[in-house]
Amino acid sequence: MFSGQGSQYFHMGRELYEQESVFHENMRQLDVVFQKATGKSIIGYMYDEHRLKSDDFSDLFYTHPAIFMIEVALAQMVIEKGIHPDAVMGASLGEYAAGAVAGVFRPEDALEGLIDQVQLLEKFSQPGGMMAILASPSLYDEVPILHHHAQLAAVNNESHFVIAAHQEGLNTVERYLCLKEITYLRLPVTVPFHSTHIEMAGEAIQTRLAQISYQSPRIPFYSSVTGKKQDHLTAAYFWDVLRKPIQFGKALTEAVEHGAVFIDLGPSGTLANVAKAHYRQRTDLSIFHILSPFTDNAKALEGVYNQVAPSR
Numbered sequence: 001m002f003s004g005q006g007s008q009y010f011h012m013g014r015e016l017y018e019q020e021s022v023f024h025e026n027m028r029q030l031d032v033v034f035q036k037a038t039g040k041s042i043i044g045y046m047y048d049e050h051r052l053k054s055d056d057f058s059d060l061f062y063t064h065p066a067i068f069m070i071e072v073a074l075a076q077m078v079i080e081k082g083i084h085p086d087a088v089m090g091a092s093l094g095e096y097a098a099g100a101v102a103g104v105f106r107p108e109d110a111l112e113g114l115i116d117q118v119q120l121l122e123k124f125s126q127p128g129g130m131m132a133i134l135a136s137p138s139l140y141d142e143v144p145i146l147h148h149h150a151q152l153a154a155v156n157n158e159s160h161f162v163i164a165a166h167q168e169g170l171n172t173v174e175r176y177l178c179l180k181e182i183t184y185l186r187l188p189v190t191v192p193f194h195s196t197h198i199e200m201a202g203e204a205i206q207t208r209l210a211q212i213s214y215q216s217p218r219i220p221f222y223s224s225v226t227g228k229k230q231d232h233l234t235a236a237y238f239w240d241v242l243r244k245p246i247q248f249g250k251a252l253t254e255a256v257e258h259g260a261v262f263i264d265l266g267p268s269g270t271l272a273n274v275a276k277a278h279y280r281q282r283t284d285l286s287i288f289h290i291l292s293p294f295t296d297n298a299k300a301l302e303g304v305y306n307q308v309a310p311s312r
Helices: 014-019 021-038 042-046 060-080 094-101 107-124 138-142 144-149 167-179 196-209 235-243 248-255 270-278 297-311
Strands: 129-133 151-157 160-165 184-186 260-264 285-289
Touching: 014 021, 014 297, 021 042, 021 060, 021 107, 042 060, 060 094, 060 107, 060 297, 094 107, 094 235, 107 196, 129 167, 138 144, 138 160, 144 167, 151 248, 151 270, 160 167, 167 184, 196 235, 248 270, 260 270, 260 297, 270 285, 285 297
Parallel strands: 260 285
Antiparallel strands: 129 160, 129 184, 151 160
16 A cells, blocks of 8 residues: 655665665656756655654655655565565555556655656646545545535545645634644645646646556556556556545455455554554455555564465
């Protein structure tokens, strides 16, 4: 599983970058692509000793490619360790990482496209942000302040949804949530993805995405756009990944009938938490994450390997 915008933080994956050669080399190779395109370094910026994990990391110029790089490098590392995926799924930007791992496109081509995508989003889309709300998604339809001032961006489970809006809309919703003592979290995102606020960038982004060569997924690819397995992926689809609401819960339901192992390869373990909440009545599933700003990532990796790799 691969998460999207909002899951990033400075120094994500640094422990593994220093200790795991496959992860290090994949990050380095993708950073070379970023450097050639921009003259900057994701690794140099993200692992700057003067920055704290808690510092604001919301500059789309760095976060968009950084999340993709971390997830692809992490996937290559666990595959090298013998943990081979039977399927992939992502949420939002994470679908690009899922596509790279499934062989839909070359990681380098996708990364170059994402770099250009940032410029197009900043040029054409309206500024704003996103907010996660820990309540029933029905709240969005029931409360006029929410659906008048924001758009439904994602439904993760029956008690977790995400909205997108311009800054004034987010401020209005935030005041309401505070008044009603409803738990929420503003995501470190400066673009209101999955809303009409980015539609003006659609034509330019699809034109750029059309320059990438697409192949059929080599392993099953479960979509958070349709909630189903996708066998044919196109430039138009990967625009929908950014524009349409995320249906990650539907993808989870579609992907699993019997026992399974889920491994969250995002920076923060957010999708592992979503999956645990989604499947809280199931006892035949194992759900893991590796990276987190709060835990020992090397120990988490060792734990996953010890529990999963022998059975693979």
